């Protein structure tokens with residue numbers, strides 16, 4: 001169910017129409033169409049996909065509360081001012097959150113609870129790194145903790161604050177199934193502490209993005225068992241050469257785009273799709289599904305990502321590591 005060029009163009013066009021920054025429309029930037037109204041938290045929202053998604057959600061209604069949850073408060077404040085300036089939304093807020101630190105995640109959740117905030121309509125687990133510290137302050141693998149564990153803990157600590165029909169969206173990647181030999185699940189403990197296991201370390205990003213899928217599908221199963229109305233989905237933005245994550249010098253970028261043509265995304269179309277998922281605008285039920293560069297249709301992730309035993313094991317180990 002690949003996204004068609006026409007679909008992308010249409011979505012990008014809609015984004016521009018909902019984009020208060022272009023100044024062609026009313027203060028809420030929506031042209032009067034029904035649009036998301038509520039509270040959204042986006043991790044890693046000071047740059048790239050997180051920033052663009054936050055900006056689009058803020059532009060949908062000036063009464064939307066959009067929280068930029070970032071490890072560097074100074075960068076988050078710059079982003080907050082930029083979004084407020086271009087959308088007119090004064091309810092954009094910067095909060096400190098380092099998802100590679102269990103204590104920071106706990107502090108964020110405690111701050112949220114103590115402020116008795118309105119229910120969260122959308123939690124967007126976006127912050128991510130492709131390489132980084134071999135060990136975090138918690139003595140865990142940096143990519144594993146940043147991309148998976150911190151978000152796992154955040155979602156569980158905030159669960160009681162998520163609206164009855166709220167959404168949790170994890171930004172995964174099609175690199176959960178990288179080119180080459182198929183991934184084998186090494187076990188969650190090994191991912192948390194890869195040590196000298198070069199084969200695992202080399203693929204730590206892909207494993208972390210597989211964890212995003214295990215997390216989403218298992219969280220969804222657990223919520224359904226409790227008859228919760230919260231939806232959990234995963235999203236692949238595709239290769240976006242415009243963000244800090246994969247910013248590539250032009251000549252190399254052109255070659256990469258040719259090699260990875262089928263995996264290409266763009267910051268514009270992927271932020272439109274992610275904002276659509278977060279806003280509840282998708283025309284299809286999003287719970288328990290994986291969306292590849294669009295919010296219009298869901299698709300299948302890798303066969304390995306549907307292994308329920310692995311997902312349960314990851315959930316158990318994640319709970320132990322975070323002392324939930």
Ligand SMILES: NC(=O)c1ccc[n+]([C@@H]2O[C@H](COP(=O)([O-])OP(=O)(O)OC[C@H]3O[C@@H](n4cnc5c(N)ncnc54)[C@H](OP(=O)(O)O)[C@@H]3O)[C@@H](O)[C@H]2O)c1
Nearest residue numbers: 044048049071098099100127128173239240243244245246
């Ligand atoms: N770009 C791509 O080609 C691509 C493809 C597939 C999936 N993705 C996924 O898309 C998501 C967004 O990436 P992007 O492309 O927008 O890259 P980006 O511009 O580098 O944005 C990543 C964001 O995550 C934040 N972050 C990193 N570590 C953090 C931590 N410990 N705590 C809180 N925030 C942290 C960064 O903050 P700082 O500014 O402080 O570093 C930054 O705001 C990631 O999950 C990535 O895996 C990207």
